[in-house]
Amino acid sequence: MTVGGSQLIVERVFRLSSRPWLLVTGRLEGDPLHIGDRIAVNVTGQPSVPAMIRSIEMHNAPGTITIAVDAELEAVITVGTSIVRQ
Amino acid sequence: MASRRATGQLAGAVAKGIMKPLNKLIREGEELADIAKTAIRKQDLHSGRPGGGGGLFSRSGALSNREVLEQGVGLPRTQETVDRYTQLGGVDFRGARVEIVEKADDIAYLDFQGAVARTDDLGVQLGPASFQDEETLVRTLGHESVHVRQYQDGLVSSMTGPLEAEAYGAEDAFVETWRRNTR
Numbered sequence: 590m591t592v593g594g595s596q597l598i599v600e601r602v603f604r605l606s607s608r609p610w611l612l613v614t615g616r617l618e619g620d621p622l623h624i625g626d627r628i629a630v631n632v633t634g635q636p637s638v639p640a641m642i643r644s645i646e647m648h649n650a651p652g653t654i655t656i657a658v659d660a661e662l663e664a665v666i667t668v669g670t671s672i673v674r675q
Numbered sequence: 676m677a678s679r680r681a682t683g684q685l686a687g688a689v690a691k692g693i694m695k696p697l698n699k700l701i702r703e704g705e706e707l708a709d710i711a712k713t714a715i716r717k718q719d720l721h722s723g724r725p726g727g728g729g730g731l732f733s734r735s736g737a738l739s740n741r742e743v744l745e746q747g748v749g750l751p752r753t754q755e756t757v758d759r760y761t762q763l764g765g766v767d768f769r770g771a772r773v774e775i776v777e778k779a780d781d782i783a784y785l786d787f788q789g790a791v792a793r794t795d796d797l798g799v800q801l802g803p804a805s806f807q808d809e810e811t812l813v814r815t816l817g818h819e820s821v822h823v824r825q826y827q828d829g830l831v832s833s834m835t836g837p838l839e840a841e842a843y844g845a846e847d848a849f850v851e852t853w854r855r856n857t858r
Contacts, residue, residue, distance in 0.1 A: 648790035
């Protein structure tokens with residue numbers, strides 16, 4: 590994690606029937622995240638993929654947060670993926 | 676030496692004597708469990724996860740979205756029901772769309788999060804567990820309407836604690852309005 594930054598380690602990934610997003614649940618280290626924050630999805634052995642937080646969930650399982658990102662990221666975000674705020 | 680019959684009678688009397696206080700304890704234990712379930716349920720209406728956590732949201736004894744769906748219990752899950760209880764509770768969704776969700780992906784998500792409903796910039800999504808009884812629906816509608824305003828006002832971040840506290844704090848007023856309107 591970068592100093593003063595934020596890192597989310599992905600634990601679960603969901604799709605909802607009527608939302609154009611991927612919902613990504615994980616443990617957050619560092620500063621709080623906000624809707625509109627620019628993030629980078631770290632993919633092993635490849636350049637990180639830039640993205641944006643489209644929404645943040647209010648209701649979460651204990652100790653976790655859930656952010657919404659564009660559904661196209663489904664191919665690169667899996668359990669264990671690291672997402673950092675840029 | 677006592678006969679077998681006398682021994683049996685004696686054993687029966689002893690067992691009866693032991694069971695009397697035990698039965699009382701069992702009854703009290705069941706009552707305590709019921710009280711605990713009710714208290715947990717009242718604290719955590721937005722949780723669909725039996726025994727789970729969720730900030731909001733663990734509420735042992737209440738039904739999960741999957742349970743409500745599979746058991747076919749609760750209020751009719753229709754827009755008419757939503758409109759009726761929205762009006763009776765004095766809930767204002769400020770023009771946001773309120774949708775009823777029942778698809779497998781939605782149910783799995785809500786139950787994982789321990790939630791009966793969710794809200795975002797696109798509107799409110801009510802899971803089956805929102806409809807398990809009248810008060811739960813009124814509390815859920817009121818609670819999510821607070822989140823609608825929070826999203827519209829740009830207040831939402833991953834620090835959800837104060838936002839959730841505000842939504843929970845508002846619930847009782849919606850319930851009181853609903854009760855007043857149904858007297």
